[in-house]
Amino acid sequence: MSNMKHSEWWKDSVVYQIYPQSFQDSNGDGIGDLQGIISRLPYLEKLGVDVLWLNPIYKSPLVDNGYDIADYYDIDSRYGTLDDFKELLEQVHKHHMRLIMDLVVNHTSDQNYWFQESKKSKNNDYSDFYIWKDPKSDGSAPNNWGSTFTDSAWEYVPERNQYYLHLFAKEQPDLNWENPEVRKSIYKMMRYWFDLGIDGFRMDVISLLSKLQDFPNAPDDLPLHKNYYYGSSNGPREHEFLQEMYQEVFSKYDVMTVGEAANTNSDQAILYTDPQRNELNMLFQFDHMHLDYGKYGKFSDVRFKLSDLRRVMTDWQDKLVDGWNSLYWSNHDQPRPVTRFGNEKKYRVQSAKMLGTLLHMMKGTPYIYQGEELGLTNVNFESLDDYQDIETKKIIAEMREAGERKEYIEKVCYLKSRDNARTPFPWNNQKNNGFTTGIPWLNVPNYNPVTNALDAIEDKDSVLHYYQNLISLRKKYQVVVDGSYSNFNSDDSDVYGYTRANATEQLVVICSFSNEKVNYEIPSDLQGGELILSNYDRVNLHLGNKIVLRPYEAAVYYRRSK
Numbered sequence: 437m438s439n440m441k442h443s444e445w446w447k448d449s450v451v452y453q454i455y456p457q458s459f460q461d462s463n464g465d466g467i468g469d470l471q472g473i474i475s476r477l478p479y480l481e482k483l484g485v486d487v488l489w490l491n492p493i494y495k496s497p498l499v500d501n502g503y504d505i506a507d508y509y510d511i512d513s514r515y516g517t518l519d520d521f522k523e524l525l526e527q528v529h530k531h532h533m534r535l536i537m538d539l540v541v542n543h544t545s546d547q548n549y550w551f552q553e554s555k556k557s558k559n560n561d562y563s564d565f566y567i568w569k570d571p572k573s574d575g576s577a578p579n580n581w582g583s584t585f586t587d588s589a590w591e592y593v594p595e596r597n598q599y600y601l602h603l604f605a606k607e608q609p610d611l612n613w614e615n616p617e618v619r620k621s622i623y624k625m626m627r628y629w630f631d632l633g634i635d636g637f638r639m640d641v642i643s644l645l646s647k648l649q650d651f652p653n654a655p656d657d658l659p660l661h662k663n664y665y666y667g668s669s670n671g672p673r674e675h676e677f678l679q680e681m682y683q684e685v686f687s688k689y690d691v692m693t694v695g696e697a698a699n700t701n702s703d704q705a706i707l708y709t710d711p712q713r714n715e716l717n718m719l720f721q722f723d724h725m726h727l728d729y730g731k732y733g734k735f736s737d738v739r740f741k742l743s744d745l746r747r748v749m750t751d752w753q754d755k756l757v758d759g760w761n762s763l764y765w766s767n768h769d770q771p772r773p774v775t776r777f778g779n780e781k782k783y784r785v786q787s788a789k790m791l792g793t794l795l796h797m798m799k800g801t802p803y804i805y806q807g808e809e810l811g812l813t814n815v816n817f818e819s820l821d822d823y824q825d826i827e828t829k830k831i832i833a834e835m836r837e838a839g840e841r842k843e844y845i846e847k848v849c850y851l852k853s854r855d856n857a858r859t860p861f862p863w864n865n866q867k868n869n870g871f872t873t874g875i876p877w878l879n880v881p882n883y884n885p886v887t888n889a890l891d892a893i894e895d896k897d898s899v900l901h902y903y904q905n906l907i908s909l910r911k912k913y914q915v916v917v918d919g920s921y922s923n924f925n926s927d928d929s930d931v932y933g934y935t936r937a938n939a940t941e942q943l944v945v946i947c948s949f950s951n952e953k954v955n956y957e958i959p960s961d962l963q964g965g966e967l968i969l970s971n972y973d974r975v976n977l978h979l980g981n982k983i984v985l986r987p988y989e990a991a992v993y994y995r996r997s998k
Contacts, residue, residue, distance in 0.1 A: 451801060453767055569598060735853075763800040780814070796907070817850075
């Protein structure tokens with residue numbers, strides 16, 4: 437296939453993220469599967485989304501829920517077979533949607549054939565597929581890097597008398613991207629999936645591929661579990677590798693690519709996303725996810741400040757004028773946005789709709805994580821022992837060791853554990869909320885979600901129906917896709933207002949983050965628009981010089997440019 441013209445269909449798409457384990461179980465084993473997803477495609481088509489992104493479904497021991505891949509060419513039997521996958525792909529396309537998969541190529545599982553061979557000796561076909569280093573003279577690890585899930589990023593293997601690098605769990609050895617054979621093998625695998633007909637990849641921790649080859653010690657003041665960023669994020673050959681990947685793979689297919697780019701700021705993001713550079717279409721960034729961090733990082737009870745959120749969102753909107761933004765509030769690694777950024781109790785529905793409005797009217801491709809369209813909240817696990825997530829278990833142990841109060845540990849896990857987003861999807865009010873006839877893989881005692889899909893479908897005022905409206909506005913008004921972004925009233929501590937404008941149209945988007953009523957001044961040059969969306973009933977349908985906003989109110993006004 438020759439280099440083809442890319443149509444940029446992803447710019448006017450909305451992506452829906454499916455966490456396969458928790459979406460729909462079809463065979464009663466308590467684990468969501470591919471046939472379960474197939475059975476729910478009508479729901480997704482009716483929601484109006486354009487692209488489905490699946491978390492990893494490859495063969496895996498599931499040490500890190502599938503981000504440890506044992507076989508890149510096979511589907512994990514818990515989810516089904518390759519034939520099930522082909523059927524899913526065909527059905528997704530029949531339902532007028534596209535499908536993107538997760539690409540995990542910074543590391544593999546230690547059960548992967550490549551690693552099983554690599555660890556046997558220093559001279560076999562795979563010996564250089566991973567990052568092996570000799571011990572220091574005292575036998576200790578090559579440097580002081582910690583990993584996300586362990587205190588050292590190095591694991592010793594007696595057969596080779598060497599350590600291998602793992603930036604995540606010890607069962608997730610890092611691939612050696614310096615080796616051209618590794619890169620060739622990966623590109624071949626990527627082409628295999630594209631030739632099957634998938635429509636793109638979400639690329640796990642893609643900013644970590646290139647490591648500093650002298651593997652320097654990280655400064656002592658960096659947090660242990662992330663200090664590897666010092667030698668491995670946005671490394672010296674990162675862009676060279678991605679440009680090679682583009683030439684070898686992406687240039688030959690009409691697909692979308694989104695890279696998860698840990699420790700990457702908006703200036704660095706321009707390099708990844710500028711279309712002239714032929715790397716990626718867009719990135720997942722984390723600046724807005726870091727606004728409520730505390731001394732244990734993500735696991736904190738700090739509340740974000742609106743001024744910080746607006747500054748970060750505006751920075752990314754302003755900087756990526758030539759590139760493209762991906763827009764998200766949550767995913768499989770983050771808690772529920774209503775709990776985190778809204779009001780999960782009194783104004784759950786209003787704040788869920790407001791957050792959706794703020795995000796979906798921005799420039800970029802919006803991502804909906806399963807359940808977000810229902811306004812789901814975080815989950816009360818009865819006991820700390822009920823958490824299954826590897827990251828949460830590690831932090832519980834760390835906090836106990838530090839002598840933190842049980843109440844504090846329970847609170848921060850409630851606020852931030854990844855398991856909040858991984859609970860089974862509530863389809864109805866039957867047993868296990870219609871997710872499974874068996875025992876759910878993530879069993880939450882007394883799990884009683886605030887709503888379910890069936891009730892939401894029947895309730896015309898539900899978050900679900902509002903999300904359908906948000907998605908349809910993107911199709912109706914070109915300005916939502918191509919308009920430039922401008923923030924106004926940038927010092928307001930309760931309300932986030934911005935405009936989108938192209939040559940012929942303008943949107944004024946106003947979102948309150950307050951639990952109280954707020955008077956909001958409208959600049960004179962923005963007045964006169966007509967209301968096209970609000971999460972409350974509004975009597976006055978035209979925008980005057982002042983608007984009284986109710987708690988968590990969102991309003992979008994439209995006008996033709998003069």
